[in-house]
Amino acid sequence: MRADAVRNREAVVVAAASVLADAGLNASVAEIADRAGVAKGTVFRHFASKDDLVAAVVAGLIDDLAAQAEGMLAGPDPLQALHDFLAAGTELQARDQAFCELASTAELVVPGLAERRERLEEVADLLALRARESGAVRAEISGRDVIGLMTAAYQGACATGDPQRWPYFLSLLVSGLRHADA
Amino acid sequence: MRADAVRNREAVVVAAASVLADAGLNASVAEIADRAGVAKGTVFRHFASKDDLVAAVVAGLIDDLAAQAEGMLAGPDPLQALHDFLAAGTELQARDQAFCELASTAELVVPGLAERRERLEEVADLLALRARESGAVRAEISGRDVIGLMTAAYQGACATGDPQRWPYFLSLLVSGLRHADA
DNA sequence: ACCTGAACACCGTTCAAGT
DNA sequence: ACCTGAACACCGTTCAAGT
Numbered sequence: 001m002r003a004d005a006v007r008n009r010e011a012v013v014v015a016a017a018s019v020l021a022d023a024g025l026n027a028s029v030a031e032i033a034d035r036a037g038v039a040k041g042t043v044f045r046h047f048a049s050k051d052d053l054v055a056a057v058v059a060g061l062i063d064d065l066a067a068q069a070e071g072m073l074a075g076p077d078p079l080q081a082l083h084d085f086l087a088a089g090t091e092l093q094a095r096d097q098a099f100c101e102l103a104s105t106a107e108l109v110v111p112g113l114a115e116r117r118e119r120l121e122e123v124a125d126l127l128a129l130r131a132r133e134s135g136a137v138r139a140e141i142s143g144r145d146v147i148g149l150m151t152a153a154y155q156g157a158c159a160t161g162d163p164q165r166w167p168y169f170l171s172l173l174v175s176g177l178r179h180a181d182a
Numbered sequence: 183m184r185a186d187a188v189r190n191r192e193a194v195v196v197a198a199a200s201v202l203a204d205a206g207l208n209a210s211v212a213e214i215a216d217r218a219g220v221a222k223g224t225v226f227r228h229f230a231s232k233d234d235l236v237a238a239v240v241a242g243l244i245d246d247l248a249a250q251a252e253g254m255l256a257g258p259d260p261l262q263a264l265h266d267f268l269a270a271g272t273e274l275q276a277r278d279q280a281f282c283e284l285a286s287t288a289e290l291v292v293p294g295l296a297e298r299r300e301r302l303e304e305v306a307d308l309l310a311l312r313a314r315e316s317g318a319v320r321a322e323i324s325g326r327d328v329i330g331l332m333t334a335a336y337q338g339a340c341a342t343g344d345p346q347r348w349p350y351f352l353s354l355l356v357s358g359l360r361h362a363d364a
Numbered sequence: 365a366c367c368t369g370a371a372c373a374c375c376g377t378t379c380a381a382g383t
Numbered sequence: 384a385c386c387t388g389a390a391c392a393c394c395g396t397t398c399a400a401g402t
Binding site for chain 2: 103104105139144145147148149150151152153155156157158159160161168169171172173174175176177178179180181
């Protein structure tokens with residue numbers, strides 16, 4: 001790969017990460033190209049579609065979150081670890097609009113993100129299992145459900161008009177996990 | 183207003199209600215016009231913008247929900263009434279894609295929906311107050327928060343890939359309301 | 365090889381021409 | 384008055400022409 005191509009590809013990814021975080025999934029390719037200092041066509045030379053570019057950016061975010069989660073598995077307090085993971089995932093939604101929009105979509109509009117999500121679900125599964133075995137959580141809950149809880153907390157807060165209040169919704173959900181009857 | 187105009191306007195609203203429920207907010211005006219049997223231009227003769235048409239359709243949905251909620255205020259069990267209202271709102275999201283998308287947006291993209299939402303919040307406020315006064319709910323919760331809970335339940339279920347599981351997320355949230363520590 | 369910008373299809377919106 | 388469809392601006396995507 002030619003040196004300018006490497007540079008351009010990287011510039012596109014960096015620009016896309018920033019623009020997508022701010023403006024979400026319908027940020028225009030034109031704006032990303034502008035910010036990267038390349039022509040629109042160059043974006044499509046490196047990524048087959050806008051969705052592919054989005055996938056490349058968001059895959060990095062999911063991987064970071066999964067890595068964080070693996071670190072939490074070693075913590076002494078299983079309930080705290082689960083709570084920390086939920087908080088990290090919810091806060092990521094608050095920080096990144098594109099991730100936020102993807103997190104609340106059932107079908108992954110964006111291909112190539114499915115495996116990343118599976119890895120995340122597996123770690124979440126372990127966190128949930130430990131919390132249940134410790135007795136702190138009574139509700140039956142899968143790793144997939146844990147991901148759902150992150151989205152629930154953030155979207156709930158958004159719907160009140162004050163996204164910053166997500167910790168309140170998260171604490172409600174965690175109370176629910178602890179005391180759920182059945 | 184001429185007779186054909188009345189007929190066309192109604193046809194547009196009916197078509198829009200159906201198309202928006204199925205395809206959500208980015209259903210095209212062309213498809214709505216087709217289904218209504220009119221030209222695209224006719225849609226814009228009756229509604230200044232696509233957003234205005236969306237508002238007209240969704241306002242009806244919100245009003246229906248608010249009316250249901252007012253009926254529930256008279257019920258004997260305050261916790262049950264709150265739960266029923268939450269279930270009705272969540273189920274509406276499951277049934278109507280456009281309502282669902284609007285419910286998880288902080289800023290009402292669509293103008294003219296703010297007052298409708300306020301009326302809904304007021305009824306929700308009363309339902310929340312009664313549930314708290316009855317002692318069944320410990321968490322402090324406003325009418326606005328109640329709306330947020332509907333969105334939280336449905337979006338959480340969506341994020342697991344199985345929207346039909348919203349009752350599980352709703353029951354977690356209601357458990358949280360009952361037992362929240364603080 | 366890779367980059368560029370003109371070109372195309374799609375969609376919301378406008379408006380001149382019809383009835 | 385109201386309806387229609389051609390026209391415009393915007394955006395994702397393609398590709399012929401340049402280096």
